[in-house]
Amino acid sequence: MSSNDVAIAIRGVSKAYRLTRNGQQHTTIREALAHRLRHPFTRTLYDEFWALRLVSLDIKRGEVTGVIGRNGAGKSTLLKVLSRITPPTTGEVRLYGRVGSLLEAGAGFHPELTGRENVYLNGVILGMGRREIDRRFDEIVEFSGVERFIDTPVKRYSSGMYIRLAFSVAAHLQSEILLIDEVLAVGDAEFQKKCLGKMEDVAGAGRTVVFVSHAMAGVARMCERAAVLDGGRVVFHGPAPEAIDLYRGDGQGGVAAKREWRDQSTAPGDAIVRLRAACVRDEQGNVRAASDIRRPVGIELEFEVLQDGAYLVPTLFLFHETGVCAFTAVDQDPDWRRRQREVGRYRTLAWIPGNTLAEGNYSVAVALGSTTPGIVHCHESEVIGFHVVDTVDGDSARGDYSGPMPGAVRPLLHWTTEYAPAYAQPSPVLSGASAAG
Numbered sequence: 001m002s003s004n005d006v007a008i009a010i011r012g013v014s015k016a017y018r019l020t021r022n023g024q025q026h027t028t029i030r031e032a033l034a035h036r037l038r039h040p041f042t043r044t045l046y047d048e049f050w051a052l053r054l055v056s057l058d059i060k061r062g063e064v065t066g067v068i069g070r071n072g073a074g075k076s077t078l079l080k081v082l083s084r085i086t087p088p089t090t091g092e093v094r095l096y097g098r099v100g101s102l103l104e105a106g107a108g109f110h111p112e113l114t115g116r117e118n119v120y121l122n123g124v125i126l127g128m129g130r131r132e133i134d135r136r137f138d139e140i141v142e143f144s145g146v147e148r149f150i151d152t153p154v155k156r157y158s159s160g161m162y163i164r165l166a167f168s169v170a171a172h173l174q175s176e177i178l179l180i181d182e183v184l185a186v187g188d189a190e191f192q193k194k195c196l197g198k199m200e201d202v203a204g205a206g207r208t209v210v211f212v213s214h215a216m217a218g219v220a221r222m223c224e225r226a227a228v229l230d231g232g233r234v235v236f237h238g239p240a241p242e243a244i245d246l247y248r249g250d251g252q253g254g255v256a257a258k259r260e261w262r263d264q265s266t267a268p269g270d271a272i273v274r275l276r277a278a279c280v281r282d283e284q285g286n287v288r289a290a291s292d293i294r295r296p297v298g299i300e301l302e303f304e305v306l307q308d309g310a311y312l313v314p315t316l317f318l319f320h321e322t323g324v325c326a327f328t329a330v331d332q333d334p335d336w337r338r339r340q341r342e343v344g345r346y347r348t349l350a351w352i353p354g355n356t357l358a359e360g361n362y363s364v365a366v367a368l369g370s371t372t373p374g375i376v377h378c379h380e381s382e383v384i385g386f387h388v389v390d391t392v393d394g395d396s397a398r399g400d401y402s403g404p405m406p407g408a409v410r411p412l413l414h415w416t417t418e419y420a421p422a423y424a425q426p427s428p429v430l431s432g433a434s435a436a437g
Contacts (some may be wrong), residue, residue, distance in 0.1 A: 010093050014088060082270050100177070122169045132173075139172055143198070268366075275301065290387045299316055305345075312341050313368075314367070358407055365381045
């Protein structure tokens with residue numbers, strides 16, 4: 001990659017913090033001085049906490065990159081280093097372009113100034129001229145939805161209003177690099193949807209976006225590539241679907257997408273049949289822990305028949321993260337229905353159509369049984385799992401509604417609507433006595 005293609009170059013960046021091991025934490029200089037006078041010979045001991053360890057990344061110009069990982073993985077620290085809020089302990093960061101950032105509610109806002117004054121203040125901090133801010137001011141305020149309060153000091157804003165205005169300023173002022181932390185969770189669902197759309201517009205204009213989030217829907221929709229952090233280290237940097245798979249398969253969202261029993265003696269089953277492997281596949285045949293709500297999901301099972309003559313039927317039980325069983329599916333392959341199986345390995349693949357499941361985590365339980373006679377040879381819970389992501393584009397069953405939707409399934413139904421003019425009122429029905437009279 002040539003240097004002209006790089007917007008952010010991170011080289012061996014580590015960040016350490018000193019944590020007091022003994023002694024009292026002081027909030028004022030007076031308290032610290034009084035403590036030192038009372039205990040002049042006490043030596044304060046510190047432990048080092050490394051929030052980042054030898055992080056090296058290249059982020060291309062015009063690319064949307066997600067940063068994901070569990071709490072405490074170092075995601076927010078990395079963005080603070082990129083924003084130059086905190087310096088790295090070791091290593092260096094090179095930024096090729098003007099940087100705009102939104103790291104926490106109201107970051108960069110002066111509480112005593114009005115919303116209008118803070119828009120201009122943030123613009124100046126980003127290196128904008130007054131005329132440039134003037135041109136975009138109305139658009140910023142309209143997007144934020146705080147028009148009525150734009151001349152009110154921001155100290156009186158709610159956290160949601162802070163986020164609306166701060167995001168609008170960061171997204172509309174012309175910085176070449178935009179850094180967004182997990183602050184959008186403060187806003188309502190409709191505004192989050194608006195923000196994702198705006199970030200897509202920003203990326204489409206060739207600006208570089210680094211997006212930290214726990215919401216895999218946003219990462220799946222927004223990001224071409226993603227970095228997975230664990231313990232302050234980058235454990236993966238590559239295509240976003242693969243990053244999400246790694247994150248979900250690492251105990252972050254449920255059961256792993258692939259499981260295998262190499263030792264026949266420990267595989268679930270009995271002397272007739274043993275379950276040997278299971279996985280979740282996409283349409284291209286790749287093992288995937290995350291799926292777009294609109295795409296089909298393949299559940300593949302591999303089992304080994306140990307004795308001839310069994311009428312074996314695999315069965316799947318799909319459970320939503322709420323504990324609800326979404327459905328039970330029995331193998332209906334016409335080539336094997338009511339047929340005895342010979343000794344050997346078998347692989348079966350069942351497809352769940354797109355626009356069937358709601359977003360969320362799912363686990364798959366598996367049973368292998370015989371129909372003649374009726375015997376259950378194995379029943380294994382939480383064999384594999386996967387995550388369904390609704391990217392809120394408006395073309396799933398969610399439509400344009402962005403709020404929470406209950407249920408483990410969410411089929412895209414076929415709707416037909418026609419104009420129905422008011423019907424004439426039917427004649428009143430006479431009572432039996434009146435009719436007889």
